[in-house]
Amino acid sequence: MMMMTTTTKFLICFLFSFTFTTFVYGWNNGLSRRPPMGWLSWMRFACEIDCKHYPNDCIDEKLYKDMIDRIAEDGYLQAGYQYVNIDDCWNAHYRDPKTLRLIANQTRFPSGIKTLAKYAHSKKVLLGIYEDVGTLTCGGYPGTYYNNIDHTYIDAETFSEWSIDSLKLDGCYADTNKFNLTYPEYTLALTNVQHPIIYSCSWPAYLKNISDETYSEIRDNCNLWRNYNDIVDSYQSVFQIIKYYGQNNKQFIRYHGPGGWFDPDMLIIGNNGLSYEQSKTQMAFWCMWSVPLLMSNDLRSIRPEMKEILLNKELIAIDQDPLGIMASLVIQKSNWQTQVWTKKLSPMNNNELNPWAILYFNGHQLGPDSYMSYKLSSLIPELNQTISYDVHDLFNSNDSYLGKLKPNQQLELLVPTAGSVRLVKLIPKI
Ligand SMILES: *[C@@H]1O[C@H](CO)[C@@H](O)[C@H](O)[C@H]1NC(C)=O
């Protein structure tokens, strides 16, 4: 009986999404018109459940309440960081035997998730949660297909009833060949519940050699989608992601934009793995790509200079630009150690012309800071040749003006070594 129901639902889901995508590009649930911003526990706190030894660092309601407080009170919410997202290991080792619903671990979440969501909402913070499209979550907790029974509709209903605002649906213990069935079924379930929930897929994260057809299906079903490796606390990890996004830039650009975003994983700024310059580098790339800005760090003890990077208004504006264009890789040399990326921004008030952002990256780990210099029109052929552009350094908000350039002139910037960037904005001057 259960299997019959499931099959029927699959069929309905297919018919539905087919008709739907004939008319609109992307899953038009009206959510995440800008890349979501917030905080997510995974990279920093992973699956630490020993609250005796780690009373401040274990996955429990205190951790999330602390982060909700920091987001609300320390300027993050004002800057745009809105979500606090629970990751793996929040639930009990079984489902409710009667209702089959997911339940939170009662020792670590004594008040329950619904109460936690109320707490978040009382501070104007949104609460996200984690599940998995397989039989178990990556950490071994009950998944959507726990005991090989499909709980998609029960879980979507439960999350809505708890007033959850965002769902990350991971892909462990699942048949990757069925992602094109299981993820879209969840899309349909979320479409039908009352509370609006943004949907983060881990499709295609577990797939290799991803076709245009697959990306287009993902775009039709998810608000954001994790791809590539999970980030860890190191420069190497950030660099590999930058390279992967560079290698696939031309393909990714086509599926990225308002309502549907590639997700290169969390911002690790404020932890132990990145130097000051490398922290600016992660922020700069993520903002140039217009991807989700989900910090995974300890906001209770973050160093002020790292907080300043995360709250940089100019960079956040680049990330949240209404056009939502992923930057283009225009120069790649020396095995990815020299890179230049450009991004078109939306026009400012009384002016039809587009501002642009340009990023210079220097990965070399030997020698002094070095000058990178390129003719503007060679980087951005679209620039209006008859006017000049004011150049502003986006990491120096107090004294940002660098000068005025015509498209046929060189943009020369001194770039520090070892994975550093310079990021400027060109503002058309009429
Ligand atoms: C809740 O988590 C604790 C570890 O913090 C674990 O010992 C306990 O078995 C879990 N309870 C359930 C019901 O899963």
Ligand SMILES: *[C@@H]1O[C@H](CO)[C@@H](O)[C@H](O)[C@H]1NC(C)=O
């Ligand atoms: C789903 O993906 C599998 C594996 O790639 C493929 O064989 C199948 O045809 C796909 N189904 C649909 C309906 O696209």
Ligand SMILES: *[C@@H]1O[C@H](CO)[C@@H](O)[C@H](O)[C@H]1NC(C)=O
């Ligand atoms: C990736 O897929 C394409 C088209 O489906 C195929 O032509 C190509 O050989 C595949 N590449 C690898 C490395 O599997």
Ligand SMILES: *[C@@H]1O[C@H](CO)[C@@H](O)[C@H](O)[C@H]1NC(C)=O
């Ligand atoms: C370039 O800018 C000038 C001055 O604003 C404007 O008259 C002209 O139409 C622009 N050209 C293009 C191709 O946008």
Ligand SMILES: *[C@@H]1O[C@H](CO)[C@@H](O)[C@H](O)[C@H]1NC(C)=O
């Ligand atoms: C800008 O000036 C303020 C106040 O003097 C200072 O706290 C801040 O660190 C400066 N920021 C930069 C990027 O230099």
